[in-house]
Amino acid sequence: MNVKRIGLLAVITIFTFSMIACDGNGANGQNGNVISLDGSNTVYPVAGAISEEFSAATSINTTVGVSGTGGGFQRFCRGEIDITGASRPIRDSELQACAEGGVDYLELPIAYDGITVAVHPDNDWVDEMTVDELKKLWEPAAQGKITHWNQIRDEWPERRIELFGNSTDNGTYDYFTHAIVGEQHSSRGDYTGNVNGNILIQGISNNTNALGFFPFAYYFENQDRVRSIGIALDEDSPAVVPSQDSINDGSYQPLARPMFFYVSTEAAEREEVQQFIEFIAAEGPELIREVGYVDLPQSSYEMVLARFDQRITGTAFTVDGAQVGITVEELLKHAQTDPS
Amino acid sequence: MKISTADANHRWGEQLFRYLCMAAVLIPLLILGILVLDTFIDGLERLSWEFLSSFPSRIAMRAGFWPALVGSIYLIGLTALIAIPVGVGAAIYLNEYGEQHWFADFIEINIANLAGVPSVIYGLLGLELFVRASGMGRSLLAGALTLALLILPIVILASREALRSVPDSLRSASYGLGATKWQTIRQVVLPMALPGILTGTILSVSRAIGETAPLIVVGALSYMTFVPSGIHSEFTVMPIQIYDWVTRPQEEFLINAAAGIIVLLMTMLLLNALAIVLRNHYQNRFR
Numbered sequence: 001m002n003v004k005r006i007g008l009l010a011v012i013t014i015f016t017f018s019m020i021a022c023d024g025n026g027a028n029g030q031n032g033n034v035i036s037l038d039g040s041n042t043v044y045p046v047a048g049a050i051s052e053e054f055s056a057a058t059s060i061n062t063t064v065g066v067s068g069t070g071g072g073f074q075r076f077c078r079g080e081i082d083i084t085g086a087s088r089p090i091r092d093s094e095l096q097a098c099a100e101g102g103v104d105y106l107e108l109p110i111a112y113d114g115i116t117v118a119v120h121p122d123n124d125w126v127d128e129m130t131v132d133e134l135k136k137l138w139e140p141a142a143q144g145k146i147t148h149w150n151q152i153r154d155e156w157p158e159r160r161i162e163l164f165g166n167s168t169d170n171g172t173y174d175y176f177t178h179a180i181v182g183e184q185h186s187s188r189g190d191y192t193g194n195v196n197g198n199i200l201i202q203g204i205s206n207n208t209n210a211l212g213f214f215p216f217a218y219y220f221e222n223q224d225r226v227r228s229i230g231i232a233l234d235e236d237s238p239a240v241v242p243s244q245d246s247i248n249d250g251s252y253q254p255l256a257r258p259m260f261f262y263v264s265t266e267a268a269e270r271e272e273v274q275q276f277i278e279f280i281a282a283e284g285p286e287l288i289r290e291v292g293y294v295d296l297p298q299s300s301y302e303m304v305l306a307r308f309d310q311r312i313t314g315t316a317f318t319v320d321g322a323q324v325g326i327t328v329e330e331l332l333k334h335a336q337t338d339p340s
Numbered sequence: 341m342k343i344s345t346a347d348a349n350h351r352w353g354e355q356l357f358r359y360l361c362m363a364a365v366l367i368p369l370l371i372l373g374i375l376v377l378d379t380f381i382d383g384l385e386r387l388s389w390e391f392l393s394s395f396p397s398r399i400a401m402r403a404g405f406w407p408a409l410v411g412s413i414y415l416i417g418l419t420a421l422i423a424i425p426v427g428v429g430a431a432i433y434l435n436e437y438g439e440q441h442w443f444a445d446f447i448e449i450n451i452a453n454l455a456g457v458p459s460v461i462y463g464l465l466g467l468e469l470f471v472r473a474s475g476m477g478r479s480l481l482a483g484a485l486t487l488a489l490l491i492l493p494i495v496i497l498a499s500r501e502a503l504r505s506v507p508d509s510l511r512s513a514s515y516g517l518g519a520t521k522w523q524t525i526r527q528v529v530l531p532m533a534l535p536g537i538l539t540g541t542i543l544s545v546s547r548a549i550g551e552t553a554p555l556i557v558v559g560a561l562s563y564m565t566f567v568p569s570g571i572h573s574e575f576t577v578m579p580i581q582i583y584d585w586v587t588r589p590q591e592e593f594l595i596n597a598a599a600g601i602i603v604l605l606m607t608m609l610l611l612n613a614l615a616i617v618l619r620n621h622y623q624n625r626f627r
Contacts, residue, residue, distance in 0.1 A: 034566075034574075044562065044563075045398065045588070045589070048562075048563045052396070052397055052398055061564070061565050062565050062573050063561050063564045063565075064561060064564070064579070065478075065561045065562060065563075067559075080477070195587075196587045198584070198587060198588075200585070215589075220589065287398070290398065291398055292589055
């Protein structure tokens with residue numbers, strides 16, 4: 001019995017000491033040579049893929065958290081992390097928080113997402129919708145009133161319409177409402193909301209009368225289960241369906257949106273962070289396509305890299321929320337000629 | 341005649357009650373069985389040494405469970421190291437020293453209430469108290485302290501129940517032999533209560549291993565390219581890795597999630613088995 005007791009004590013002691021003793025390098029994410037990332041759920045697969053290949057190539061360790069765009073900015077502005085991923089540009093309130101926390105940032109667009117509007121594959125009446133029609137369906141006034149397909153277009157059947165979409169605490173929802181309804185964070189409330197795109201896909205694929213929106217990557221991986229519809233800016237414009245090409249060349253409007261990395265200027269001075277950013281410009285496009293998102297045109301990456309090298313701080317995007325229907329390249333060009 | 345019909349009715353009612361109770365056992369078991377079987381069918385193909393020992397990846401086939409597995413084991417070990425001494429100590433005080441005191445009753449009511457507080461609330465407490473105010477950051481230590489707080493009420497209640505079941509006659513006999521209070525507790529009461537204490541604490545620890553919500557709040561990561569290197573290191577755990585896989589757009593990741601669930605279940609099963617073995621071991625010693 002004594003031997004056993006000593007054995008047990010030894011195990012506990014060894015466990016404790018091994019945890020304390022080898023506590024050298026991992027101490028603080030941003031002070032050691034670990035690169036710490038956090039932020040948007042939507043950007044997470046991109047951040048994860050780049051981290052994976054970067055760590056394999058350089059043996060520099062990286063960590064990626066998923067606090068959401070807003071949660072990521074909170075941590076970023078407290079100086080807790082090096083880089084935060086965002087599925088929308090930084091907001092006024094977050095600019096303030098960063099100023100209070102003494103954190104200055106470099107804003108780097110890294111990829112596109114195209115919010116996809118999709119229906120059930122057996123739905124044979126709708127191929128495309130205009131922004132106005134989508135607005136009529138999703139605006140707050142539609143709640144409880146626009147409940148059947150034929151209320152949007154007369155020739156569509158008189159069937160109930162079942163709505164699915166990203167839940168309201170989400171950057172995807174913010175952008176969708178901004179682009180479609182015209183006001184960020186404002187929509188009808190009687191739809192099935194979820195952060196998990198797979199749940200939305202499942203909901204739509206089980207219901208012939210369904211319509212829903214979610215990030216492009218979920219459509220890209222589930223093209224046999226749901227059908228995307230084309231979006232037209234107005235009645236006279238052609239409808240464009242989302243694809244990696246139509247999002248990349250800017251013709252899928254207004255639901256294509258840039259995704260960002262925000263890098264703190266303090267972290268940008270560290271060599272491994274510089275390597276990480278250069279790695280994104282070089283290897284990023286392929287990795288981004290692989291995880292179902294859309295890369296920027298090559299020239300944009302060069303501009304992003306130049307922006308990083310020259311340490312141009314501040315946001316090139318409108319200060320409060322997203323600017324709809326403009327490509328990253330146009331914006332960066334504008335920012336270069338007219339630094340504000 | 342009358343008696344026999346009443347008797348038949350009685351029997352009929354008795355049978356009905358028996359089958360109702362049986363159904364109450366079988367239905368949950370059946371549902372659990374279907375769920376577990378389904379998970380096994382989905383996940384078994386991905387389960388291999390490579391899966392256990394690899395780091396997460398964007399490619400489902402290559403993605404492994406290693407940082408999450410190590411993170412969970414470290415976290416649970418630390419949690420047990422913190423929660424068990426404090427919890428058992430508190431139970432000993434409440435049962436052996438403070439029994440007559442109104443204050444002990446007051447504390448016990450509060451502990452019972454704490455056991456019912458949703459785990460997210462503990463996460464918020466841990467975030468403010470450990471991560472921010474104490475400056476531990478999003479470390480293993482902060483996570484373990486949060487989980488320790490979460491299971492502490494259950495550890496205390498289970499331990500106190502075990503201590504209470506030790507007959508008073510044994511304590512009196514010990515005092516009668518001239519033992520002091522401390523000697524009585526150490527050599528009579530604690531050994532007798534040990535099986536019960538062990539069962540209760542290990543069951544509560546194995547509950548902690550499945551916790552996700554408080555750890556997300558405290559800031560466990562989703563992706564890391566290394567294993568935690570010490571108590572101040574950042575970490576991830578099994579339930580968070582499983583959740584991450586479930587939300588991936590690529591369908592193949594569901595297989596990884598199922599395989600992850602199998603590993604998580606196995607770890608819990610091992611912990612529970614350990615509880616039973618320890619309990620039997622100490623029970624036999626005192627018979």
